[in-house]
Amino acid sequence: MNTSELSTINPFFVMEILEEAQQLEKKGMQIVHLEIGEPIEKVDHRIISFAKKALDRNKDKYTNSLGLIELRLLISKYYKNNFNLSIDPNRIILTLGSSGAIILSILSSTNYGDEIIIVKPHYPCYPQIIKILGRKVKFFETFEKDNYQINFKKLSNSITKKTKALIINSPSNPTSISQSEEILKKISGLKIQVISDEIYQGLSISNNVSSIFKYNSTKTIVVNGFSKLYSMTGWRLGYCILPKKIIRVGQKLQQNMFICAPTLSQHAATKAFSIPEKNKNVLLMSYKKKRDYLIKNLNKMGINIDYYPDSAFYIFCDFSKFTNNSLMFCKEILNKTGLALAPGIDFGDNYKNFVRISYAGSFSDLRKGVKLLSNFLMKYNV
Amino acid sequence: MNTSELSTINPFFVMEILEEAQQLEKKGMQIVHLEIGEPIEKVDHRIISFAKKALDRNKDKYTNSLGLIELRLLISKYYKNNFNLSIDPNRIILTLGSSGAIILSILSSTNYGDEIIIVKPHYPCYPQIIKILGRKVKFFETFEKDNYQINFKKLSNSITKKTKALIINSPSNPTSISQSEEILKKISGLKIQVISDEIYQGLSISNNVSSIFKYNSTKTIVVNGFSKLYSMTGWRLGYCILPKKIIRVGQKLQQNMFICAPTLSQHAATKAFSIPEKNKNVLLMSYKKKRDYLIKNLNKMGINIDYYPDSAFYIFCDFSKFTNNSLMFCKEILNKTGLALAPGIDFGDNYKNFVRISYAGSFSDLRKGVKLLSNFLMKYNV
Numbered sequence: 001m002n003t004s005e006l007s008t009i010n011p012f013f014v015m016e017i018l019e020e021a022q023q024l025e026k027k028g029m030q031i032v033h034l035e036i037g038e039p040i041e042k043v044d045h046r047i048i049s050f051a052k053k054a055l056d057r058n059k060d061k062y063t064n065s066l067g068l069i070e071l072r073l074l075i076s077k078y079y080k081n082n083f084n085l086s087i088d089p090n091r092i093i094l095t096l097g098s099s100g101a102i103i104l105s106i107l108s109s110t111n112y113g114d115e116i117i118i119v120k121p122h123y124p125c126y127p128q129i130i131k132i133l134g135r136k137v138k139f140f141e142t143f144e145k146d147n148y149q150i151n152f153k154k155l156s157n158s159i160t161k162k163t164k165a166l167i168i169n170s171p172s173n174p175t176s177i178s179q180s181e182e183i184l185k186k187i188s189g190l191k192i193q194v195i196s197d198e199i200y201q202g203l204s205i206s207n208n209v210s211s212i213f214k215y216n217s218t219k220t221i222v223v224n225g226f227s228k229l230y231s232m233t234g235w236r237l238g239y240c241i242l243p244k245k246i247i248r249v250g251q252k253l254q255q256n257m258f259i260c261a262p263t264l265s266q267h268a269a270t271k272a273f274s275i276p277e278k279n280k281n282v283l284l285m286s287y288k289k290k291r292d293y294l295i296k297n298l299n300k301m302g303i304n305i306d307y308y309p310d311s312a313f314y315i316f317c318d319f320s321k322f323t324n325n326s327l328m329f330c331k332e333i334l335n336k337t338g339l340a341l342a343p344g345i346d347f348g349d350n351y352k353n354f355v356r357i358s359y360a361g362s363f364s365d366l367r368k369g370v371k372l373l374s375n376f377l378m379k380y381n382v
Numbered sequence: 383m384n385t386s387e388l389s390t391i392n393p394f395f396v397m398e399i400l401e402e403a404q405q406l407e408k409k410g411m412q413i414v415h416l417e418i419g420e421p422i423e424k425v426d427h428r429i430i431s432f433a434k435k436a437l438d439r440n441k442d443k444y445t446n447s448l449g450l451i452e453l454r455l456l457i458s459k460y461y462k463n464n465f466n467l468s469i470d471p472n473r474i475i476l477t478l479g480s481s482g483a484i485i486l487s488i489l490s491s492t493n494y495g496d497e498i499i500i501v502k503p504h505y506p507c508y509p510q511i512i513k514i515l516g517r518k519v520k521f522f523e524t525f526e527k528d529n530y531q532i533n534f535k536k537l538s539n540s541i542t543k544k545t546k547a548l549i550i551n552s553p554s555n556p557t558s559i560s561q562s563e564e565i566l567k568k569i570s571g572l573k574i575q576v577i578s579d580e581i582y583q584g585l586s587i588s589n590n591v592s593s594i595f596k597y598n599s600t601k602t603i604v605v606n607g608f609s610k611l612y613s614m615t616g617w618r619l620g621y622c623i624l625p626k627k628i629i630r631v632g633q634k635l636q637q638n639m640f641i642c643a644p645t646l647s648q649h650a651a652t653k654a655f656s657i658p659e660k661n662k663n664v665l666l667m668s669y670k671k672k673r674d675y676l677i678k679n680l681n682k683m684g685i686n687i688d689y690y691p692d693s694a695f696y697i698f699c700d701f702s703k704f705t706n707n708s709l710m711f712c713k714e715i716l717n718k719t720g721l722a723l724a725p726g727i728d729f730g731d732n733y734k735n736f737v738r739i740s741y742a743g744s745f746s747d748l749r750k751g752v753k754l755l756s757n758f759l760m761k762y763n764v
Contacts, residue, residue, distance in 0.1 A: 005493045007630070012637035015447050022446065038443055048437050051646075055430050060616040061420055064404065065397050096478045096618065099640055111387045112494075112516055128638035134494055134516045234442040234645025236478065236618070248389070255394035256510035258481050262644045263616025264433075 009128045014342040014356075017330055021340040032369040033361055035330075035340040037173060037314065039231040040361045041283065044275050047230065051268035060263050065255040067094025067239070068266045074273045075239060082209055085217050091247050093254050094261040098199045098225035098238030099125070103257075105221045105240050106133055106165070108250040109193040114164040119150060121316060121347035121354070123173045123197070138163065139348070144318070147307045148175045152186045165193040168212070171200040171311035174347045174356040176291075178204060178310050181214075188215035195221045199238070202229040202280065203312040205288045219243050226265070229280075230272045235265040287312040290359040290366055297370045298357075301377050313360040316344070320353035322377060330355065339372040391510045396724040396738075399712055403722040414751040415743055417712075417722035419555060419696065421613040422743045423665065426657050429612065433650035442645050447637045449476025449621070450648045456655045457621060464591055467599050473629050475636050476643040480581045480607035480620030481507070485639075487603045487622050488515055488547070490632040491575040496546040501532060503698060503729035503736070505555045505579070520545065521730065526700070529689045530557045534568045547575040552592070553582035553693035556729045556738040558673075560586055560692050563596075570597035577603045581620070584611040584662065585694040587670045601625050608647070611662075612654045617647040669694035672741040672748055679752045680739075683759050695742040698726070702735035704759060712737065721754040 014035050021031045054060065066072065072089035079085045095101040102125075110116060112134040118126045120141045127137040140158055142148045150168070159166075168187060170179040179187075187194055196212035201224060204210070212220045225238025238261075242250045254260070294315055295305050303317050323329035327343040334340050344354025359366050396417050403413045436442065448454065454471035461467045477483040484507075492498060494516040500508045502523045509519040522540055524530045532550070541548075550569060552561040561569075569576055578594035583606060586592070594602045607620025620643075624632045636642070676697055677687050685699050705711040709725040716722050726736025741748050 006489055006635065007628075009631075009634055009638065011634045012447075012641075015637045015641075018444075019446055036444070042440050043442055051437055052434050055433055058424050060425055060614065062400075062418070062615045064401055065394075096482075097641060100478075103639065107388055107514060125638040128634075132489060132635065132639060232442065233444045234642070236640075236642075236644045246389075249391075252391055252393045252510075253388065253514065255397045256391065256507040257485065257514060258618075259394075259397075259479060260616070260618075262618045262647065264646065265644065 006132060009131055010124070012124050012128075013327065013346040014124065017334060017340055017342060020331070021334060024334070024338065029338050031338045031340055032365050032372060033340050034357050034359070034366070034369045035342045037228070037358050037360055038233050039228065039313070041231040043231050044271070044279070046271040046274060047232070047268045050271045051264050054264050054267035059267050063260045063263050063266060065251055065260050066090065066092065067261055068270070071266050071270050074270055078273065079213065083211060083214050085213055087217065087241060088244070091244060092239055092241050093250055094266055095238045095240060095254070096258050096261055097227065097236040098197065098223050100258055100261070101223040101225065101238040101240035102126070102129060102195070102197065103133070104250050104253050105195045105223055105242070106130065106135060107253050108242060108246045109195070109221065110135055110164045115160070115162040117155070117158065117163060117166045119168055121148075121174055121344075121351055123169055124346040126167055136162075144307045148172065148177045150179055150183050150187070152183055155187075156190075159190070159192060163192055165195055166190065167195045167197060169197040170210070171204060173200065174314050174316045174342070175307065176309035176311045176314045177307065178208070178210065181210065184210065184212055185215045188212050188220055193221065195223065197223040199223065199225050199228050200311055203284070203287070205284055205291065205311055207281070207284055226269050226272060230269070232265070232269070235262065235268070237261055237265040237269055284312070286363070287359070290363055291315070293363075294357065294359055294366060294370065297374070301374050313358055315357045315359070316347070317355050317357060318353060319355045324353055326352060326355050333373070333376050337372045337376055339369050339376070388514060391513055392506070394506050394510075395709060395728040396506065399716060399722055399724060402713070403716060406716070406720070411720050413720045413722055414747050414754060415722050416739050416741070416748070416751045417724045419610070419740050419742055420615050421610060421695070423613040425613055426653070426661070428653040428656060429614070429650045432653045433646050436646050436649035441649050445642045445645050445648060447633055447642050448472065448474065449643055450652070453648050453652050456652055460655065461595065465593060465596050467595055469599065469623060470626070473626060474621055474623050475632055476648055477620045477622060477636070478640050478643055479609065479618040480579065480605050482640060482643070483605040483607065483620040483622035484508070484511060484577070484579065485515070486632050486635050487577045487605055487624070488512065488517060489635050490624060490628045491577070491603065492517055492546045497542070497544040499537070499540065499545060499548045501550055503530075503556050503726075503733055505551055506728040508549055518544075526689045530554065530559045532561055532565050532569070534565055537569075538572070541572070541574060545574055547577055548572065549577045549579060550594070551579040553586060555582065556696050556698040556724070557689065558582075558691035558693045558696045559689065560590070560592065563592065566592065566594055567597045570594050570602055575603065577605060579605040581605065581607050581610055582693055585666070585669070587666055587673065587693055589663070589666055608651050608654060612651070614647070614651070617644065617650070619643055619647040619651055666694070668745070669741070672745055673697070675745075676739065676741050676748060676752065679756070683756050695740055697739045697741070698729070699737050699739060700735060701737045706735055708734060708737050715755070715758050719754045719758050721751050721758070
């Protein structure tokens, strides 16, 4: 028996904080969750009802490996309506969360040992998934002073013969910023495989729905899903749209690795497309209020947010006035006050002074959290 | 953009046949499905009701990465009741189907390039998953004349310095045979990592519930799930039980690759453990009847089954009297008669003359299928 070389990969620190918080909750402590990117909203009643209907009709066996054609047609229609694009539903694979979509996208478009660029600050799991799959991570940094926009010229220059793919995430976790249309357009023309993780699509607070597909819908890969916009986190349903050239590889990977996405979730998600637009506007308005409240109060505490988070539902904050080890800081504040926050180290190893605050929860929790944080920081006497 | 080296992996041929069959069904053709290992039984009403209750209570957000503790405690209790073992629930990871469990087991116990032995005839996806994850496959063959039992001495001799793990599958897909207790015991003592895929546990027709854990519950890995015994295929819920030494790696892999298993499925599956034993006996009796009927009728057609399939719900049949290319044969019979069967090539490249027949469906479908097959074979005039 040998120890896996993967024993050195990072945990998903925010999951660690969440699990520690859940332990404290079991011991009776009240916890305010501003650590996880999990929308508090109840899943729409249309989706819930249709899930029950699927249960009544025993629609719970394996589906086609690509997923239910009904749902893939609706996704295709969504791209028609939003971007006037005709996406062949047979290029869409319904996956086990957007996590499954990222795995299939990487495996079907790169080889073992290939270099993949990810943009810092980054979604915690990207580098781990890339390492697990035997690919190499190359980091490309963006900066608060640039509103976390990608410097395209620098990005182009960082691409070498070894670089085979780029993963972008716009709107982004942990910054909640979107890349500009100009940058998306330029990126769409890169010669390497572009994988655009658009899981926060539709959560732009100004209601600007964008996609790399606007500029290149044949050669780029889109990753998306139902977890964030529809709050269906535990339903584990995402999708990827692959170029024609590699869809067959993607399908074979899906058949062998995962068989198919959860059937009930697939049926239920068909109803996501009949939720009235006005519901979404109410949602975005509530995110706007929470964002503005949070930024205003952070500023009061001496934490200046020098960029403009245009989408829901994170703020990536520089806490260097208070700590140079935000993991320890997050554990301390959790244990002392019951406030759970995400340590910056999850998003890149140079963000040891950063903390990500999520306002995906309720306004009342956000208020409580702001108060706990404010009281806790007082002892630092800034 | 480059083509993935994985473009050469096999599809899961039975999924291909299934998907071709579904196409024909859409065109109005009546199909008899004896190709897929998907139990026809409705999911128990207790499970369905509890899923609805979970929907009503909005229990559909992320869970702990290991999974709901309630369900892990019930799984632990199951091993207590059946084998008098105390399994720490924190060694259990609830996964995205048993597929997810196999992936985590391989990744957490072996390194890139390591050799893993699988036993032929094998579950179609094993070699593909091993290749996808960058490990090397070594085949170990078993034979009908030996009732597909593993020759332990030969197996031991086939282990080299490069061999780091062995995957066994008892009861087995595609043969439906169980390895003897003596063989399980010997295998449990091997120095390499043993991964025991026990997804057909509980489906032994003589109601003999066994596990590698009977002989070594600390160093072996068990993979199991809810798809087969409880017919919950589309619910995508499995689990693996890892040795203490590697559980932390397994958990980090789960956090990064999959986040957690589907939440509704986790809640619903807690009720699987309150299904009365007598229901299982009724199920096993129906499998026994179907098995005996199928073997008798295959014999009549000149297809002799020279081994004893002790578990549900497959028969692995030598069709060499009729074809030396069972993939073509399966496609021909599907298109001409509407009978869907699984080609032997799925289970090892030397099984080109074999066909796997599944009796996981209804007795009436089995009868129809037998008739279609019998009529079709007449033209061969054996």
